[in-house]
Amino acid sequence: MALLKIRHYPDPVLKKVAAPVTDFDEPLRQLAHDMAETMYAAPGIGLAAPQVGISKRLTVIDCSSRDEEAQLLVLVNPEIIDREGESCEEEGCLSVPEYYAKVNRSEKVKVRFQDLDEQTRIIETGGLTAIACQHEIDHLDGILFVDHLSPLKRSIFRKKWKKIQEHMTEQM
Numbered sequence: 001m002a003l004l005k006i007r008h009y010p011d012p013v014l015k016k017v018a019a020p021v022t023d024f025d026e027p028l029r030q031l032a033h034d035m036a037e038t039m040y041a042a043p044g045i046g047l048a049a050p051q052v053g054i055s056k057r058l059t060v061i062d063c064s065s066r067d068e069e070a071q072l073l074v075l076v077n078p079e080i081i082d083r084e085g086e087s088c089e090e091e092g093c094l095s096v097p098e099y100y101a102k103v104n105r106s107e108k109v110k111v112r113f114q115d116l117d118e119q120t121r122i123i124e125t126g127g128l129t130a131i132a133c134q135h136e137i138d139h140l141d142g143i144l145f146v147d148h149l150s151p152l153k154r155s156i157f158r159k160k161w162k163k164i165q166e167h168m169t170e171q172m
């Protein structure tokens with residue numbers, strides 16, 4: 001068991017298109033386990049492998065609320081195969097701490113993925129889990145939620161981000 005170091009924007013690994021997972025072995029299980037632990041400790045509701053410096057198509061998600069039992073989703077090689085409706089909710093990201101912005105997403109998604117036993121599965125989901133699936137699958141394609149902002153909002157983000165980084169360095 002280990003907590004992994006979360007990479008922050010603009011770490012180049014976050015911009016890379018991640019490679020498909022081909023080996024469903026013990027190291028993959030260990031990585032998924034450590035990623036889940038890192039996500040819960042942060043705390044966050046989703047974490048993709050590139051965020052811990054590993055450019056592979058693996059993500060963990062848990063959008064259950066504090067008083068519910070954990071509902072961990074481990075998605076290997078996930079793909080959105082259908083989407084429906086629109087939503088625009090505020091998002092954040094463990095790789096872009098202290099910054100939040102509204103992002104246009106689909107309201108519902110159907111996701112095909114493999115589990116840790118290499119079995120293909122399909123989930124249909126809405127609400128927060130649907131947003132998290134879209135956000136995390138974006139990470140596997142080198143896309144951050146701030147990449148969805150308008151040019152104006154993105155320039156505001158860059159200015160704010162400088163201040164956030166200065167603030168974080170002061171805290172260290």
Ligand code: NI
Binds near residue numbers: 092093095139
């Ligand atoms: Ni993120």
